[in-house]
Amino acid sequence: MGSFQGVITTGIYCLPPCPGRPRSENVVTFTSAAGAEAAGFRACHRCRPYRGERRPVSASELVCRAVDLIAAGALDDGNEAELAARLAVSERHLRRMFHEQVGATPDQLARSRRAHFARRLLDDTDLSVTDIAFAAGFGSLRQCNRVMVATFRATPLELRKRRRKADRLVADGGLALRVPLIEGTNIDRRLAQLARDAVGGIEHATTTRYRRTVEMDGNPGVIEISSAATDSARLIVHVPRIEGLIHLVAQVQRLLAGHPWDPxxxxxxxxxxxxxxxxxxxxxxxxxxxxxxxxxxxxxxxxxxxxxxxxxxxxxxxxxxxxxxxxxxxxxxxxx
Missing domain, CATH: 1.10.340.30 (Hypothetical protein; domain 2)
Incomplete structure (x- = not known):
């Protein structure tokens, strides 16, 4: 059973349970949001599947490693052949594994991740569309507009007009973001663990808030993490530039899932x-x-x-x- 359901009659895909109740004969399942989008479906406006963070169900170790590399920016400047080489497999084999387990190519997954991240920034922040494009890892504003229209059937400005009043986050200094948690993450337990293990000078933590210094492209900054809900964290970012912010957020997601900040x-x-x-x-x-x-x-x-x-x-x-x-x-x- 896939994690996402596409409704043939509407061209929309949802994350169950969704308020919409389509007839079972009109539903096709997908293992990933990228797979649903590659098949021509767009995200549901009710359940907003782009706000979550789910790995493809039953993904192999190879595909999981590839997904992690993509999240870290492997396809920002590289291509699928170079990604396959890092995994010691052929490009053809990698694409076949992604087709079987993700329903999309590695490039399509990378574009989907950027589009979803940009959509969340449109909802949660007042950043300009240009800033959002570069924060999400797009090479240009034109590329961002093209991918957003292809993914959501609307331009970034049109999407921002649809955001809900409760989505907008405001921080007293810094950029506030809502970070979807990787499945299986217990944020309260993880924050308590980070507080126990904090190293003075680079980390400052309590059982409800974690702060640490970070470096982005040679520039120092600070992140603050606190619990927002069972499926998300509240992140406040203090950095001089936000280009490639999507990769910093992916690092935060991995940290909260139990991985170290830096190997x-x-x-x-x-x-x-x-x-x-x-x-x-x-x-x-x-x-x-x-x-x-x-x-x-x-x-x-x-x-x-x-x-x-x-x-x-x-x-x-x-x-x-x-x-x-x-x-x-x-x-x-x-x-x-």
Whole structure:
């Protein structure tokens, strides 16, 4: 049974349960929203399936890895052949797997994700359509308009006029967004866990709110996450530029689903272990970021190159730990 239902007589696809009740003989199922859109259906205005975040049902490990790479921007500047090469399969095999399990090509899935993200920004924010286009990963405003019309049968300006009064989010500073949660995410439990494991200087957390420093294209920023509902989180973003914001939001979704914010940072945390030593490493070797005192933050996490050459003995880390950090940095250099 697919997660999405397309109604042949209306050309609309829904996310069950939806208030609309079509006859069963008029319903076709899809494993993904992208698959429904590739088949010519548009999103229902009632249940608004674009506001959720669902993986294709019964997707294989290969397809899940590809979906994660697409969410991270693999098809922003690359193509399907390059994506297939990263997964060590042929482009033909990758497209066949996507056709069987997603109902759309990798490119179609990437376009669907951008369109859905842009639609949520049109609902939730007062950003201009031009800013939304680049935040969602589109290469131009013209491309954004073309994809939105193809996906939703309306221009971005027409879609904004349809938004509901309760959708618009306002923050006292920063850009407020509603982030759909990946299925299986328990946001309250995850926020409590992040609070327990927070590292001073780069994170500041309670059981109801999590803040951390981030970096986008070399620019420092801050994110604030709190619980909005059982199926979404409230995110406030403080960044100097919003180009590629869709990928930062995908990173937030993965963080809330239980994944580390950054694999390198997670590896260093595991190697060091002791919270007081981690705090000292961040304070000594992290990149200072001014003006974040009101957030309880002050640094970006130290870069691999800095920690690989630093004298970590003064932080309280033993020789074995310092050697493990250098060895991990060397493995990263070889992999890249």
């Amino acid at each position: 390198y940072e997670a590896a260093i945390r595991d190697i060091v272990g002791a919270a007081d030593v981690l705090d000292e490493i961040v304070t000594t070797y992290g990149t200072p970021v001014a003006g974040l005192g009101q957030f309880g933050l002050a640094y970006l996490f130290p870069t691999p190159n800095i920690l690989a050459t630093a004298d970590l003995s003064a932080t309280g880390l033993d020789t074995a730990g310092a050697q493990a950090i250098r060895a991990y940095r060397n493995r990263l250099a070889v992999a890249n």
